[in-house]
Amino acid sequence: MTEASTAGEVVLYDARGEIRMRGYMSRFEAELNAKRTGFFYLFARASETEQYVSAGKIVSRPQMALQLVDMTLKGVPADATLIIEGIEYIADGSDIELNFSLPGEYEVVIDLWPYRSEVMHVENRTQK
Structure with missing residues (x-):
């Protein structure tokens, strides 16, 4: 498998699941960015304002019942x-x-x- 075949949309997220960065990158680039920032990464498309990572999956952030x-x-x-x-x-x-x-x-x-x-x-x- 080549590096190009593992490229895709990536989210980098912190320990509480907050999506801190998004981009299109190879697995090598994702691993490098995660190591440099201290974040975790997941190949996925997500919105940092509407979603977060929980148990390794993208989930919707709930709305408050205000x-x-x-x-x-x-x-x-x-x-x-x-x-x-x-x-x-x-x-x-x-x-x-x-x-x-x-x-x-x-x-x-x-x-x-x-x-x-x-x-x-x-x-x-x-x-x-």
Whole structure:
């Protein structure tokens, strides 16, 4: 078997399964890149934003079951990071009451591995 016949789409991923790099390469190149980066490799096509590697297979990253009810954010898992107005908060798993001092639209980013990162746009219509 020649080197060219083993070339294909490759993902390089870390110990938790996060896809860190993608490319088209031979097995030799994949092994070399894995050794240089400390990552693992898998011949597969994948999206780093929508998938990850689990037990040597590409699987979909789950979505969080988030709901915004009035100004209360429900369904945020414990240990998720929220970024609101540039400040990071860590969720404890309970409902989150959003309060803003000025009216306007605000962006709330919610991130927790292996869930897909979520961005919510929240409109604060009343000034407190």
